[in-house]
Amino acid sequence: MKNFVQAGDVITLTAPYAVTSGLGALVGSIFGVACGDVDNGAEGEFQTTGVFDLLKVGSQAWTVGAKIYWDNTNKYCTTVSTSNTLIGVAVAAVGSGAGETTGRVRLNGAF
Structure with a gap:
């Protein structure tokens, strides 16, 4: 081709x-x-x-399959869609503790 x-x-x-x-x-x-x-x-x-461990909001719990968005103001991942860009889905559950600031995300590769 x-x-x-x-x-x-x-x-x-x-x-x-x-x-x-x-x-x-x-x-x-x-x-x-x-x-x-x-x-x-x-x-x-x-x-x-691909699948990456990325910075996330520490106060949010994620479930497997949750839609993950990029907060370009704060430069981290979030489950909040408002004013943010969908980048993929969570592929591992993670808690909402203040120290739980990494989440595993499968990037969707679409725009």
């Missing part, structure tokens, strides 16, 4: 803010996890599919 470019699981994007390797970023309507450190305004590789 002459017009195939790439699978799209990892794409090069210009970071809208500095992003540390393994953390999420929203570029327009594309959400990805930085494959390496990326400076604000620099191009970098972002993984758009």
